[in-house]
Structures are given as C-alpha cells and as structure tokens.
Amino acid sequence: MYRASHDTLASTIDRLEAELRTIRALRAPPRPRERVLLAVTFASVLCAVFAAAGLASVRARAGDAERRFDGARALLERKTQDLGACETFAFHELRGDRD
Numbered sequence: 089m090y091r092a093s094h095d096t097l098a099s100t101i102d103r104l105e106a107e108l109r110t111i112r113a114l115r116a117p118p119r120p121r122e123r124v125l126l127a128v129t130f131a132s133v134l135c136a137v138f139a140a141a142g143l144a145s146v147r148a149r150a151g152d153a154e155r156r157f158d159g160a161r162a163l164l165e166r167k168t169q170d171l172g173a174c175e176t177f178a179f180h181e182l183r184g185d186r187d
Contacts, residue, residue, distance in 0.1 A: 095103075118126065
C-alpha cells in the first residue's frame with residue numbers, strides 16, 4: 089500500500105481499521121429491508137413458475153377440449169346430413185303417395 093510521508097502510525101491504523109469495518113459491513117448479514125426484498129423476489133419467482141406450469145396445463149386442456157368439440161361438431165354435421173336425407177326421402181315418399 090502507498091504510505092504518504094506525512095502519515096503517522098496512528099492515522100495509518102485508523103485508516104486500516106476503517107477499511108476493515110467497511111469490509112466487514114459488506115460481509116454482514118442482510119438488513120431487514122434486504123431480507124424483505126429477497127423474500128418478495130423469491131415469492132415472485134415462485135409465482136411465475138407456478139403461473140407458467142398452470143398456463144401449460146390450461147393449454148393442454150384447451151387443446152383436448154378443442155379436439156372433443158371438433159369431433160362433436162363433425163358428428164352433429166353427419167347427423168344433420170342424415171336428417172336432411174331422411175326428410176328428403178320422406179318428402180318424396182309422401183309426395184309419391186299423393187300422385
């Protein structure tokens with residue numbers, strides 16, 4: 089370390105003790121505000137992870153529901169076509185009876 093010629097032993101000791109206090113303060117346990125900040129940050133990250141998992145689950149369930157609804161729609165269309173064919177057949181049969 090640089091030691092100025094006008095520094096005395098007492099001033100050097102005071103300066104070194106001040107540096108030690110600074111180093112110890114940096115290694116000190118977190119203050120209450122820092123603990124709260126860390127806890128809030130951890131809770132936020134945890135909530136984000138749960139939200140991502142929930143979103144993935146909802147997407148999967150939505151895909152399943154969409155496939156079921158597409159199947160139901162196709163079935164309904166087939167039944168509608170069958171009903172239309174039955175109505176057409178019945179109309180021709182009834183009309184044929186009148187002739």
